[in-house]
Amino acid sequence: MFRDQLRQDAARIQDQFDLVLAAYDDLPVTHAMGYATRGGKRLRGFLVLETARLFEVDTTRAIWPATAIEALHAYSLVHDDLPCMDDDDLRRGQPTVHVKWDEATAVLAGDALQTLAFDLVARVAVGTAETRISLVQSLSEASGANGMVLGQALDMAAEAAPAPLDLDQITRLQAGKTGALIEWSASVGAVLAEADPAPLRQYARALGLAFQIADDILDVEGDAEKAGKRLNKDDAAGKATFVSLLGLDQARSRAAELIEQANAALEPFGSRTETLKQAARFVIARDS
Template identity: 50%
Template sequence: MLKSRAKQMDDFLATYLNADAKNGEIDRPEKLVNAMRHGVLNGGKRIRPFFVIEIAKMLGADEELALFPAAGLECLHSYSLVHDDLPAMDDDDLRRGQPTVHIAYDEATAILAGDALLTLAFDLTAHEESGLSAQVQIELVRALARDSGVGGMVGGQQLDLDNENKEAAEELISRIHAMKTGALIRYSCEAGAIIAGSNHKERQNIRRYGELVGLAFQLADDLLDVTSDAAAMGKATRKDAEAGKSTLIAIHGVEWARERLNQYVGEAEALLAQYGRKADIIRAATHFVAKRQS
């Protein structure tokens, strides 16, 4: 199902990432569009749009209504990777087994490609062809802005940079994880509830599920960083140690991390219990996030 949804999202994104100017646009520079495509259409798992679509579907929404917001989220996530890979940030040459955007093109184009993907994310989230009501679009844009901005993903990246080569406390490490990685995954789940028109209680329940999945995702990523290799991951490994970053694994060890992962999965599954068999694919995705090998 992940592969099927990933292909669906790739096909959807490819239609909006071409050189043809869209309604209201003046022109689309070919080099910039190609750099954007390189940053997005490069074989990602599409975990975040998967959660948007599948949770909306689980809660009774037409999955077609989730496509534009899901594509917008993937554009925003991809912009963050393009910028994270820059020499001023993580200075990575490899992403998903391919040269990063600034290596394939140049630094200035990579910055602009990230900027363009970020703005395209909000264009797609509030797109006139999405079929979503104006109120739902406003709620999605507001939630995406807050989970991806200064109080979410971007703020988490700043805290991460500020604490390189420092011995960070466990509470700070957890806060960085919740902001840098967890906030956007939390949004991917909550967006499904917003699209489905869930009430406040259900939306909070799904939001908490997303928080747990986000924590599991980051912990699994940290485990892979110390136990896997670049060939399997499609990117450099052991980066945290080389960058002098404190991690929960460095504090508690690998076995503790695996036990904590199981705890997160158990808590997340408990929140899905009320949905019965409708949540089967989401349960499977929860396990995939925690046990993935790349």
């Protein structure tokens, strides 16, 4: 059920990207934007669409924030891959944007994708002015200096720190870098329905942390070809991770505990959340 829905939602989001980007000029930066938004699991967009379905919100409304969060996530990856950041040459099994084009094009494509995200959540089709303002404000918070950007800044600072981060510090870092956008994604359905997003945010906080632990495990023992990127980078850089701090067995146990917490948060919704529960289990069972 979940995997089929994930594939269907990924296709819907790709169609929406194709529609939106077709209105842009035929320039390298536009091609780089399209390139950066292809592929990937689309888990964040799925969470937007699935939580919208939970509240019986029409997909024609939810597809805009679903595409927006994937645009913003793509921007973060383009910039994260730059030589001044994590300096990666492979993403989703393909050359990174700055390798395929150049650094200037990558910076501009990332900038354009970030602003596109806010354009998309502000579209009239999303809902009332109040709903759109709420989504713009919360996305700004999740992606900015109190959210994803904060996490990335803490991650870069850790590279030059005299000692590795401890467990509380790495948890805070990843709550911003990875968790903030996941939490936003899972709250969108409730916002669109003008319902209480608190249970879904609780679900997403646990899910986001489990996602990062699973990433740390894959970085140690994953298959680079399946992952589509270089592995073992954190260990080579001497960075603290959940695996380096907890060990593989305890990291797996902690991720499993978090998934149980995530799914427990969905109990108020009853059987209608089975796909979201399957998504949570997928997060720690995936191989890429």
